[in-house]
Amino acid sequence: MEEKLLPLIIELMRSRFDNFDRMTAQLTITLDTTFAQDLRMESIDMVDLMIAVDTAFGIDSRQADIHAFQTIGDLARYILSLNPGVV
Numbered sequence: 001m002e003e004k005l006l007p008l009i010i011e012l013m014r015s016r017f018d019n020f021d022r023m024t025a026q027l028t029i030t031l032d033t034t035f036a037q038d039l040r041m042e043s044i045d046m047v048d049l050m051i052a053v054d055t056a057f058g059i060d061s062r063q064a065d066i067h068a069f070q071t072i073g074d075l076a077r078y079i080l081s082l083n084p085g086v087v
Helices: 002-016 043-057 072-082
Strands: none
Touching: 002 043, 002 072, 043 072
8 A cells, every 4th residue: 555655655745845946856755755864854845745645645743753754665655544535
């Protein structure tokens, strides 16, 4: 199921971060892609992403520890845990 969320998360990030295509030019984005190391995202970027995720997927992540999301797969699993019918 997480694999089905991958393109949706990528598109969300592309729309939210102006430099996303430049950040990922040398990468193949997978569920194992890390936010901090691979994408060089900082805490403020993660907060911005979580706001977008809440809106896009109809969830409330205010109680989430954004530092718990190391990879895109972690985020996908979290989204599915709160909204299993999203895909």
